[in-house]
Amino acid sequence: xxxxxxxPQYQHVQEGEDFTTYxxxxxxxxxxxxxxxxxxxxxxxxIQLVKSGxxxxxxxxxxxxxxxxxxxxxxxxxxxxxxVGTYFCAGGYNAGNNRKLIWGLGTSLAVNP
Amino acid sequence: xxxxxxxxxxxxxxxxxxARLRCSPMKGHSHVYWYRQLPEEGLKFMxxxxxxxxxxxxxxxxxxxxxxxxKEGPSILRIQQVVRGDSAAYFCAxxxxxxxxxxxxxxxxxxxxx
Numbered sequence: 001x002x003x004x005x006x007x008p009q010y011q012h013v014q015e016g017e018d019f020t021t022y023x024x025x026x027x028x029x030x031x032x033x034x035x036x037x038x039x040x041x042x043x044x045x046x047i048q049l050v051k052s053g054x055x056x057x058x059x060x061x062x063x064x065x066x067x068x069x070x071x072x073x074x075x076x077x078x079x080x081x082x083x084v085g086t087y088f089c090a091g092g093y094n095a096g097n098n099r100k101l102i103w104g105l106g107t108s109l110a111v112n113p
Numbered sequence: 114x115x116x117x118x119x120x121x122x123x124x125x126x127x128x129x130x131x132a133r134l135r136c137s138p139m140k141g142h143s144h145v146y147w148y149r150q151l152p153e154e155g156l157k158f159m160x161x162x163x164x165x166x167x168x169x170x171x172x173x174x175x176x177x178x179x180x181x182x183x184k185e186g187p188s189i190l191r192i193q194q195v196v197r198g199d200s201a202a203y204f205c206a207x208x209x210x211x212x213x214x215x216x217x218x219x220x221x222x223x224x225x226x227x
Contacts, residue, residue, distance in 0.1 A: 033215050042204055043156065045215030088156065092213060099144060099213060100169050105155035 002027055004091045006104025014112050019076040021107035023089035031092040032065055032072045033101065038085040046074075079111050117142075117207050118187075119219035126195045126226050134190040134222045138207030144168075145188045146216060147180060148204045156204065162188060163210075195226045 003026045013019055023032065031050045035043040047056055049065035049072060056063045062075045076083055086108045090101035118137040126132050138145050147159040158172040162182040173180065177195075182188040192199055202223050206216035 031213060035215075042218040042220050043206075043216075045217065048213075048215055099208065100146070100158060100161050101216070103156050103158065108153075 002091070002093055002102045004089060004102045004104045006089055006107055008107055009105065010108045010110070012110045012112070013079050015081060016078050019079050019083070019109055021074050021087050021089075021109075023072045023091070023104050025070045025091050025102075027070070027093065029069050029091040030094045032069075033090045033092070034063060034072075034074055035088045035090065036085050037088065037106070041085075043088060076109075079109070081111050081113050084109060084111050117205055117217050117219035119203075119205050119222050121222060122220060123223045124225070126224065128196060128226055129194050132192040132195050132199070132224055132226075134192075134203050134205075134224070135187045136190070136205030136207075136219055137187040138205075139209075139217050141209060142207035142217070143210040144208045145182050146206045146208075147188075147190050148206065150202045150204060150221075159190070192224075195224075197226050200224055200226045 005024045007022050011019055031048055033048045034046040036046055037043045047063050052069050053067045054065040060077045064073045086106040088106045089104045092101055117139055120135050143164055145162045148156040149159055150156050160173050160180045161169040165184050177193045179191045202221045204218050204221045206218045208214055208216050
Protein backbone atom coordinates (compact mmCIF):
# COMPACT_ATOMS: atom_id res chain seq x y z
CA UNK A 1 0.00 0.00 0.00
CA UNK A 2 0.94 3.65 -0.17
CA UNK A 3 3.33 4.89 2.47
CA UNK A 4 4.88 8.24 3.25
CA UNK A 5 8.15 8.19 5.15
CA UNK A 6 9.27 11.36 6.90
CA UNK A 7 12.70 12.07 8.36
CA PRO A 8 14.10 12.98 10.74
CA GLN A 9 11.70 12.14 13.54
CA TYR A 10 13.21 14.78 15.81
CA GLN A 11 15.44 17.77 15.23
CA HIS A 12 16.98 20.03 17.85
CA VAL A 13 18.56 23.26 16.61
CA GLN A 14 19.94 26.50 17.97
CA GLU A 15 17.93 29.56 17.12
CA GLY A 16 19.22 30.94 13.86
CA GLU A 17 20.21 27.58 12.40
CA ASP A 18 18.47 26.11 9.39
CA PHE A 19 16.15 23.10 9.48
CA THR A 20 14.99 20.64 6.83
CA THR A 21 12.51 17.78 6.92
CA TYR A 22 12.07 15.27 4.11
CA UNK A 23 9.21 13.14 2.87
CA UNK A 24 9.35 10.16 0.55
CA UNK A 25 6.47 8.29 -0.96
CA UNK A 26 6.55 4.70 -2.15
CA UNK A 27 4.45 5.67 -5.19
CA UNK A 28 3.82 8.78 -7.30
CA UNK A 29 1.77 11.46 -5.60
CA UNK A 30 -0.88 13.68 -7.14
CA UNK A 31 -0.14 16.37 -4.57
CA UNK A 32 1.61 16.85 -1.26
CA UNK A 33 0.52 19.01 1.63
CA UNK A 34 2.41 20.30 4.63
CA UNK A 35 1.00 21.01 8.07
CA UNK A 36 2.35 22.40 11.32
CA UNK A 37 1.14 21.38 14.77
CA UNK A 38 2.21 23.39 17.77
CA UNK A 39 2.54 21.54 21.10
CA UNK A 40 -0.95 21.01 22.49
CA UNK A 41 -2.54 22.35 19.32
CA UNK A 42 -4.08 21.03 16.16
CA UNK A 43 -2.55 20.64 12.69
CA UNK A 44 -2.64 23.78 10.58
CA UNK A 45 -2.42 23.64 6.80
CA UNK A 46 0.67 25.38 5.43
CA ILE A 47 0.80 24.67 1.72
CA GLN A 48 -0.03 22.30 -1.11
CA LEU A 49 2.31 21.37 -3.97
CA VAL A 50 0.92 19.87 -7.14
CA LYS A 51 3.37 20.26 -10.00
CA SER A 52 6.51 18.26 -10.64
CA GLY A 53 9.58 20.20 -9.48
CA UNK A 54 7.45 22.89 -7.85
CA UNK A 55 9.06 25.24 -5.34
CA UNK A 56 7.05 27.56 -3.12
CA UNK A 57 8.17 30.01 -0.46
CA UNK A 58 6.46 31.43 2.57
CA UNK A 59 8.80 33.93 4.23
CA UNK A 60 11.55 31.74 5.76
CA UNK A 61 9.91 28.47 4.67
CA UNK A 62 10.75 26.84 1.32
CA UNK A 63 8.75 23.86 0.06
CA UNK A 64 9.88 21.63 -2.79
CA UNK A 65 8.18 18.85 -4.72
CA UNK A 66 10.46 16.41 -6.51
CA UNK A 67 10.55 15.95 -10.28
CA UNK A 68 9.17 12.45 -9.96
CA UNK A 69 6.48 13.62 -7.53
CA UNK A 70 7.61 11.06 -4.98
CA UNK A 71 9.46 13.25 -2.54
CA UNK A 72 9.20 16.64 -0.93
CA UNK A 73 11.06 18.81 1.53
CA UNK A 74 10.41 21.71 3.85
CA UNK A 75 13.34 23.98 4.65
CA UNK A 76 13.27 26.69 7.31
CA UNK A 77 15.97 29.34 7.14
CA UNK A 78 17.23 30.90 10.37
CA UNK A 79 14.86 29.17 12.77
CA UNK A 80 13.08 31.10 15.48
CA UNK A 81 11.47 29.87 18.69
CA UNK A 82 8.08 30.40 17.07
CA UNK A 83 8.96 27.61 14.61
CA VAL A 84 8.73 25.00 17.38
CA GLY A 85 6.25 22.26 16.62
CA THR A 86 5.74 19.13 14.59
CA TYR A 87 5.76 19.37 10.81
CA PHE A 88 3.74 16.79 8.89
CA CYS A 89 3.70 16.01 5.23
CA ALA A 90 0.64 14.33 3.75
CA GLY A 91 0.47 12.80 0.29
CA GLY A 92 -2.55 12.69 -1.98
CA TYR A 93 -2.98 9.93 -4.54
CA ASN A 94 -5.23 9.71 -7.56
CA ALA A 95 -7.85 7.43 -6.08
CA GLY A 96 -11.09 8.36 -7.73
CA ASN A 97 -13.49 9.82 -5.22
CA ASN A 98 -11.24 9.09 -2.25
CA ARG A 99 -9.50 12.21 -1.02
CA LYS A 100 -7.83 10.55 1.93
CA LEU A 101 -4.28 11.73 2.55
CA ILE A 102 -1.44 9.45 3.59
CA TRP A 103 0.43 11.10 6.43
CA GLY A 104 4.06 11.00 7.44
CA LEU A 105 4.79 10.54 11.12
CA GLY A 106 6.03 14.11 11.44
CA THR A 107 9.25 15.82 12.39
CA SER A 108 9.30 17.44 15.81
CA LEU A 109 11.39 20.61 15.84
CA ALA A 110 12.82 22.03 19.04
CA VAL A 111 14.61 25.39 18.94
CA ASN A 112 17.01 26.51 21.67
CA PRO A 113 16.91 30.27 22.20
CA UNK B 114 -16.79 32.07 8.80
CA UNK B 115 -16.44 29.74 11.74
CA UNK B 116 -13.81 27.07 11.47
CA UNK B 117 -14.25 23.40 12.22
CA UNK B 118 -16.01 23.10 15.55
CA UNK B 119 -15.42 20.11 17.76
CA UNK B 120 -17.04 19.40 21.06
CA UNK B 121 -16.49 18.66 23.75
CA UNK B 122 -12.87 19.84 24.03
CA UNK B 123 -12.25 17.44 26.89
CA UNK B 124 -14.18 14.30 27.73
CA UNK B 125 -13.68 11.95 30.64
CA UNK B 126 -15.33 8.56 30.57
CA UNK B 127 -15.16 5.53 32.81
CA UNK B 128 -14.28 2.20 31.29
CA UNK B 129 -17.34 0.66 29.66
CA UNK B 130 -19.14 3.94 29.00
CA UNK B 131 -19.85 5.43 25.60
CA ALA B 132 -18.07 8.46 24.15
CA ARG B 133 -19.69 10.69 21.54
CA LEU B 134 -17.51 13.20 19.76
CA ARG B 135 -19.06 15.87 17.56
CA CYS B 136 -17.68 17.76 14.60
CA SER B 137 -19.27 20.55 12.62
CA PRO B 138 -17.29 21.20 9.43
CA MET B 139 -16.55 24.61 8.03
CA LYS B 140 -19.42 26.22 6.18
CA GLY B 141 -19.47 24.93 2.63
CA HIS B 142 -17.32 21.89 3.41
CA SER B 143 -18.94 18.54 2.76
CA HIS B 144 -15.97 16.21 3.38
CA VAL B 145 -15.12 15.21 6.94
CA TYR B 146 -12.16 13.21 8.21
CA TRP B 147 -11.52 11.82 11.68
CA TYR B 148 -8.04 11.23 13.07
CA ARG B 149 -6.68 9.88 16.35
CA GLN B 150 -3.44 11.05 17.88
CA LEU B 151 -1.64 9.58 20.84
CA PRO B 152 0.81 11.77 22.81
CA GLU B 153 4.08 12.33 20.94
CA GLU B 154 2.78 10.38 17.95
CA GLY B 155 1.54 11.13 14.47
CA LEU B 156 -1.98 11.32 13.13
CA LYS B 157 -3.74 8.06 12.54
CA PHE B 158 -6.49 8.15 9.92
CA MET B 159 -9.77 6.67 11.04
CA UNK B 160 -12.59 7.51 8.63
CA UNK B 161 -13.56 9.78 5.74
CA UNK B 162 -17.17 10.76 5.24
CA UNK B 163 -19.32 12.84 2.98
CA UNK B 164 -22.90 13.73 3.77
CA UNK B 165 -24.74 10.47 4.51
CA UNK B 166 -21.90 8.40 3.06
CA UNK B 167 -18.83 6.67 4.44
CA UNK B 168 -16.14 6.94 1.75
CA UNK B 169 -13.24 5.24 3.52
CA UNK B 170 -13.31 3.61 6.94
CA UNK B 171 -10.12 1.61 6.58
CA UNK B 172 -8.66 3.15 9.74
CA UNK B 173 -11.58 2.41 12.00
CA UNK B 174 -11.31 -0.45 14.49
CA UNK B 175 -13.83 -3.10 13.52
CA UNK B 176 -15.53 -3.14 16.89
CA UNK B 177 -16.88 -0.45 19.19
CA UNK B 178 -16.17 2.45 16.81
CA UNK B 179 -18.65 4.00 14.40
CA UNK B 180 -19.01 7.30 12.57
CA UNK B 181 -21.75 9.12 10.77
CA UNK B 182 -22.31 12.37 8.95
CA UNK B 183 -26.05 12.86 8.59
CA LYS B 184 -27.79 15.13 6.13
CA GLU B 185 -28.47 17.57 8.93
CA GLY B 186 -26.26 18.17 11.93
CA PRO B 187 -22.67 17.43 12.85
CA SER B 188 -20.56 14.39 12.18
CA ILE B 189 -20.44 12.02 15.15
CA LEU B 190 -17.66 9.65 16.14
CA ARG B 191 -19.02 7.13 18.59
CA ILE B 192 -16.94 4.84 20.77
CA GLN B 193 -18.84 2.22 22.69
CA GLN B 194 -17.59 0.49 25.85
CA VAL B 195 -14.47 2.62 26.05
CA VAL B 196 -11.21 1.15 27.31
CA ARG B 197 -8.08 2.86 28.64
CA GLY B 198 -6.38 2.45 25.27
CA ASP B 199 -8.98 4.72 23.67
CA SER B 200 -7.54 7.69 25.56
CA ALA B 201 -6.20 10.03 22.89
CA ALA B 202 -6.83 13.27 21.06
CA TYR B 203 -9.42 12.91 18.31
CA PHE B 204 -9.24 15.46 15.54
CA CYS B 205 -11.81 16.20 12.90
CA ALA B 206 -10.93 17.94 9.65
CA UNK B 207 -13.01 19.14 6.73
CA UNK B 208 -12.41 20.09 3.11
CA UNK B 209 -14.50 21.68 0.37
CA UNK B 210 -16.43 19.63 -2.18
CA UNK B 211 -15.16 20.85 -5.51
CA UNK B 212 -11.39 21.02 -5.24
CA UNK B 213 -8.48 19.24 -3.68
CA UNK B 214 -7.27 21.58 -0.99
CA UNK B 215 -5.78 21.56 2.47
CA UNK B 216 -7.77 20.25 5.37
CA UNK B 217 -9.05 22.56 8.07
CA UNK B 218 -8.74 20.90 11.46
CA UNK B 219 -10.79 21.42 14.56
CA UNK B 220 -9.18 21.90 17.96
CA UNK B 221 -9.77 18.28 18.85
CA UNK B 222 -11.43 16.35 21.63
CA UNK B 223 -9.14 15.01 24.34
CA UNK B 224 -10.67 11.78 25.56
CA UNK B 225 -9.52 10.36 28.87
CA UNK B 226 -10.75 6.97 29.98
CA UNK B 227 -10.45 6.34 33.71
